[in-house]
Amino acid sequence: MNDPCAPLDTRSAASDRFVALFSHAPVGIALLDADGGIVSANPALGTLLGIAPEALADTKFTSYVTSKPDAAALDALLGSYFGTDPAEPTRFETALEQTDDGDMRARLTLSSLPADQAGMSYPVVMVEDVTDLNLLHERLRHQNLHDxxxxxxxxxxxxxxxxxxxxxxxxxxxxxxxxxxxxxxxxxxxxxxxxxxxxxxxxxxxxxxxxxxxxxxxxxxxxxxxxxxxxxxxxxxxxxxxxxxxxxxxxxxxxxxxxxxxxxxxxxxxxxxxxxxxxxxxxxxxxxxxxxxxxxxxxxxxxxETDLDTEDRRRYRLGAGVAGGLERGEFEVHYQPTVRLDGSRVVPVVNAMLYWNHPTEGRLDCDDFVPLADATGMTVRIGTWMLDQALKDYAEWRRHAGDRAPDLCVRPPRRLAIDDDLVKIVRSQLDKHDVPSTALRLCADGGTLVDARGEVHDSLSVLNEIGVKLVLAVSAAADLELIRRNDMPVDYVSLNGQIVDALLDAVESGSTQYEHLAHLVRSAQQLGVRIGAAGVRTEEQANALAGMGVVAARGRFFRGPLPAEDLAELINAN
The missing domain is CATH 3.30.70.270 (Reverse transcriptase/Diguanylate cyclase domain)
Incomplete structure (x- = not known):
């Protein structure tokens, strides 16, 4: 395949360099004829295939390709590297048969070399063993896609x-x-x-x-x-x-x-x-x-289920919008008076109730959005805002009514109630609004007090020591046991609305449930706490509660939650 027009010594030197390169190249090289037969193979190719280079001569290169479709495709490609207008170099990956070690994954580079006849070229194939590289790639791919x-x-x-x-x-x-x-x-x-x-x-x-x-x-x-x-x-x-x-x-x-x-x-x-x-x-x-x-x-x-999904989407949209609603001033606090049941109708305490005036959902109770705020981490922020607003309103009432102002009861969201910084948050808000700690009542339910670490108990005890009164919302007799078992400094208990409704059913039916509820009140009295009730809807409920020893109650029967301005008028009128 020498250039016949080149001087003899130049052709000899070029030939020597080619032979040296061919013989010592680290990759396998096969010079092919027009039919794809191997004219000459270098030692590296013999090593790769496990066959002596001279034994490869006169064999067809594609006979060592293990895949018949690959062999046919390679045959077609090789034809384009013979003639007067050879194709550009091409890479082709396939498996080649080895005599000793099974198949070898090989990367082939197809090119051409000038023939002895001027203007003609013959195919040449360079062979690299990429078996280990492919195994590494496969291992990395497996690691990327598997645990x-x-x-x-x-x-x-x-x-x-x-x-x-x-x-x-x-x-x-x-x-x-x-x-x-x-x-x-x-x-x-x-x-x-x-x-x-x-x-x-x-x-x-x-x-x-x-x-x-x-x-x-x-x-x-x-x-x-x-x-x-x-x-x-x-x-x-x-x-x-x-x-x-x-x-x-x-x-x-x-x-x-x-x-x-x-x-x-x-x-x-x-x-x-x-x-x-x-x-x-x-x-x-x-x-x-x-x-x-x-x-x-x-x-x-x-x-x-599609219907439940629609409701879930609505709820999650609400949860995601809490922060924006707080920023836009959509939240407000109303206050429900608690009335003494001794006939005086004196209001000893008002209960703060949080609402969200949502632009599309209307007014939402805290039960509609606080659980969703838990999921988005907004509960402590909402609870702190509620306490801040309630104490701000209370400070205004106190400025006009003085000691005639009732106590303020706030039930912080559970996530705030168990927060390690509860004491710090409450004290800073009391100081900010110059409200005496003795005017504040904090309400918690039994689920909040069940704290294995004891930090809730410690926080509430510290607050009680500085004058904050503690209220336990009671839904069953087991809640009262928390006071005794944990020696909690509870000043008041409040029967929830479900218990009050059960009381009405008991009064109407003459059921022994009435006595069970009366026993619950007596148990609270034995603990030395004052008993109130929430959710009173009828005069019959109010009278029954008073007869049991409940000292105060709140609910729609007395008055619904009021804006701060309306409550100020109520306080000033008393």
Whole structure:
């Protein structure tokens, strides 16, 4: 393949350089003829294929390609490198047969070299062994798409599978199940991270065994969250049955020494036809449904329902809009008077009640939005704002009425009541508005006082020591036991509206429930606390409560919640 027009010594030197390069190149090189036969192979190619270079001569290069489609495609390509107008270099990856070690993954570079005949060229193939590189790439790809602890596909892989499933109309139905382990943090913190890892591996194994169909995929999506994707002719009943089977399997104890730990899970289930919704719609629907299952008490599944989803969307929009509503001044505090039941109708205390004047939903009670504020981390801010506004209004009443101003009772949201900074927040607000601590009552329910760390008790005790009075909202006799058991400095108890309604039923029916409620009041009296009631709607309720020993009450029978200005007029009129 020398240039016949070049001087003899120049052609010889070039030939020598080519032979040296050809012989010592680290990559395999094969010079081919017009039919793709190997004219000459260098030692590196012989080493790669495990065949002596001279034995490769006169064999067809594509005979070493293990894939017939690849061999045919390579044959077609090689034809374009022979002739007077050779193609540009091309890369081609395929598997080549090795005599000793099986197949080798090879990257081929196809090019051409000038022939002895002027203007003609012949194909040349350079061969690189990329087997190890491909294995590394595959390993890295596997790591990128799989969870290292459980070996399950991870979120990235699962979301890709879901996206593909939602556009594949060859399947009638796609079902998405999101599962969370209930109380996993308790297990992980209580038994240690090694035990937590063992639990996660056990859950992964169980889910793989339960959902082992061809069109069923399981993945670990979050720390204790898993996803299951099913495709086919599915019905809700079929998917629910599979999920319940998984729940039963997960309940089988996993042992750590003598300790057997049973797992429960919550699940959200969504079924949709491909093409009718996006993968994002599916995920959002499943996440909302899972959240609803958790709110309903955990250890249960829930199936996506459009009506409930509409309501959930409304609620979550409310939760997301709390911060903006507070910024725009949409929140306000009204005050409901508590009236003595001795006939004097004196108002010893007014109860602060928080409302949100929502631009589209109208006036919302705190029960409509405070639980949602918990989810967005706004509860402490809302509770602090409420306390600030209530003390600001109270300071104005006191400025005009002096000691005739009733006490102010504020029931902070539970998240604020258990906050480590409760004492600091309350004291700073009292100082800010120059309100004596003895004028403030803080109300909490039994659920707030059940604090294993004791910090709520400590905070309320400190506040009581500086003069703040404590009120316990009572819904059952067990709430009174909290006072005795924890030696809580409670000054007042307030029977909630449900108890008051039950009292009315008892009076009307002559049921022994009346005596049970009377016993509840006597138990409170034995603790040395004063008893009030909320939610009084009728004169009959008020009279019955007074007869039992309840000293004061509030509710629609007396007066509804009033704006600060109207309450100021009521105070000044007394």
């Amino acid at each position: 290292p602890l459980t070996g399950l596909p991870n979120g990235t892989s699962f979301h890709g599978q879901l996206e593909s499933a939602m556009v594949d109309t060859s399947r009638a139905v796609v079902a998405l199940v999101l599962l969370d382990i209930d109380g996993f943090r308790v297990i992980n913190d209580g038994l240690g991270s090694e035990a937590g890892d063992k639990i996660l591996k056990g859950v992964a194994t169980t889910l793989r065994q339960v959902f082992d169909g061809v069109d069923e995929n399981v993945a670990r999506l979050t720390g204790d969250g898993f996803g299951v994707l099913l495709k086919g002719d599915l019905t809700p009943q079929h998917v629910i049955k599979r999920v319940e089977h998984a729940f039963d399997r997960l309940a089988e104890p996993i042992y750590f020494g003598d300790t057997g730990v049973g797992i429960s899970a919550s699940a959200g289930i969504v079924l949709r036809a491909p093409g009718g919704a996006s993968d994002r719609d599916m995920l959002r629907a499943a996440e909302v449904t899972l959240h609803r299952a958790k709110e309903a008490g955990r250890a249960r599944w829930m199936l996506f």
